[in-house]
Amino acid sequence: MHDVKEVFRDQEAPAGRIVRAIAAIGAATASQLVKSTGLARSTVSTLLSELKDCGIVLELDTKSNGFGRPSQLLSLNPATGRCAGVLLGLGEIRIVICDLAHTVLSDVWFEMRRDYTPEEAAEQIKDNLTRQCASLDLAIEDLLGVGLAISAPLSYDGRVLNGDVLPTWGGVDLAAIFSKHLECPLHAENESHCGALAEMTWGAAIGEKDFVLYKFDLGVGGAIVRDGVVQRGFNGSAAEFGHIALDPNGSLCRCGNRGCLQTFVGGYHLMRHAEEFGGQPVTIDQFIERAREGRLGYRRLIEDAAEKAGWGMGVTATILNPPLFIIVGKLATIGEAFTNPLKRSFARHTLPPPDQVADMPRPRFVVGKFLGNDDTVLGAVALVLHQHGRVANRSETRIKSTAA
Numbered sequence: 185m186h187d188v189k190e191v192f193r194d195q196e197a198p199a200g201r202i203v204r205a206i207a208a209i210g211a212a213t214a215s216q217l218v219k220s221t222g223l224a225r226s227t228v229s230t231l232l233s234e235l236k237d238c239g240i241v242l243e244l245d246t247k248s249n250g251f252g253r254p255s256q257l258l259s260l261n262p263a264t265g266r267c268a269g270v271l272l273g274l275g276e277i278r279i280v281i282c283d284l285a286h287t288v289l290s291d292v293w294f295e296m297r298r299d300y301t302p303e304e305a306a307e308q309i310k311d312n313l314t315r316q317c318a319s320l321d322l323a324i325e326d327l328l329g330v331g332l333a334i335s336a337p338l339s340y341d342g343r344v345l346n347g348d349v350l351p352t353w354g355g356v357d358l359a360a361i362f363s364k365h366l367e368c369p370l371h372a373e374n375e376s377h378c379g380a381l382a383e384m385t386w387g388a389a390i391g392e393k394d395f396v397l398y399k400f401d402l403g404v405g406g407a408i409v410r411d412g413v414v415q416r417g418f419n420g421s422a423a424e425f426g427h428i429a430l431d432p433n434g435s436l437c438r439c440g441n442r443g444c445l446q447t448f449v450g451g452y453h454l455m456r457h458a459e460e461f462g463g464q465p466v467t468i469d470q471f472i473e474r475a476r477e478g479r480l481g482y483r484r485l486i487e488d489a490a491e492k493a494g495w496g497m498g499v500t501a502t503i504l505n506p507p508l509f510i511i512v513g514k515l516a517t518i519g520e521a522f523t524n525p526l527k528r529s530f531a532r533h534t535l536p537p538p539d540q541v542a543d544m545p546r547p548r549f550v551v552g553k554f555l556g557n558d559d560t561v562l563g564a565v566a567l568v569l570h571q572h573g574r575v576a577n578r579s580e581t582r583i584k585s586t587a588a
């Protein structure tokens with residue numbers, strides 16, 4: 185007999201691989217599961233029968249490709265497991281609970297002091313999550329996991345690698361602090377990596393295995409996805425595209441270097457220039473509205489930003505040669521006034537030049553589904569669904585050692 189919690193958390197067992205593959209896709213055919221898990225067809229077939237018998241896997245409608253016998257679509261039984269995602273934002277926290285069919289069951293946000301501490305966050309999250317779980321007849325321990333999304337790169341063991349957005353959080357051991365309050369598996373990742381997982385689970389990257397995501401918002405972030413897995417790099421800070429150095433004499437960046445991509449393209453930079461131009465403070469939403477309308481000065485600011493954005497993406501393409509770029513963040517909502525000059529600049533900054541090799545396949549550019557802030561909190565839920573960014577939970581260790 186399989187227990188959904190045991191199966192879901194077991195990184196190695198074949199049943200765990202099948203359940204996590206379905207959790208990541210939402211609904212899948214047996215053939216898709218053979219392909220994505222690499223298991224033998226007979227193993228997948230036997231385990232699916234067992235998982236169906238114990239109510240973890242459900243049969244949905246059939247899917248026809250127009251030829252031969254239609255294939256049976258399988259999903260996880262939404263009633264068997266819930267997961268939560270937490271966005272640790274600037275002056276606010278948002279918590280979402282989803283079931284295994286990716287349906288949002290609860291969505292709550294609350295304000296915090298702007299410089300709240302990790303301990304304050306952990307206490308508030310425990311209180312709010314306890315109430316949210318109670319409204320669904322659950323306890324926190326019943327959750328398959330809680331994902332934490334934060335605006336900073338994280339090490340593999342859940343340590344905040346720098347605190348340029350939340351200054352008091354640099355070097356903080358998230359796993360140690362949050363596991364004192366949340367007795368269930370913990371996952372943690374930076375928000376751009378969460379954004380890629382949200383696009384893979386709910387958005388423009390469903391079914392995409394290889395792509396690069398660029399997020400153009402107040403800052404610039406990104407993610408590299410290879411073979412369906414978000415790449416974290418050697419120390420967890422892969423795809424920090426906002427810090428690609430374009431000008432050694434440029435403005436100082438929050439990271440301490442000069443001329444980083446986000447000092448040209450980040451929303452903070454654009455708002456500052458718009459204020460200099462108009463003599464009045466401008467919010468990011470006002471900036472975007474005026475750029476979209478093509479107002480004097482704003483159109484030029486966005487074209488200059490797109491030029492640098494395309495340059496950064498061209499550098500990325502020269503190194504990684506991905507088949508697909510997904511563009512998200514508030515700047516993506518400006519539309520072609522941003523994406524057209526970006527693509528022209530991209531073509532000038534990568535190989536091969538388009539007029540040199542006519543029949544060379546080009547990467548696709550797609551604007552993502554999540555252009556506001558939903559990507560981060562849903563991506564935090566997806567950390568659990570994809571079993572990504574797992575950090576050791578000290579309370580689990582404690583429970584285990586007490587039991588032993």
Ligand SMILES: [Zn+2]
Binds near residue numbers: 437444
């Ligand atoms: Zn920088």
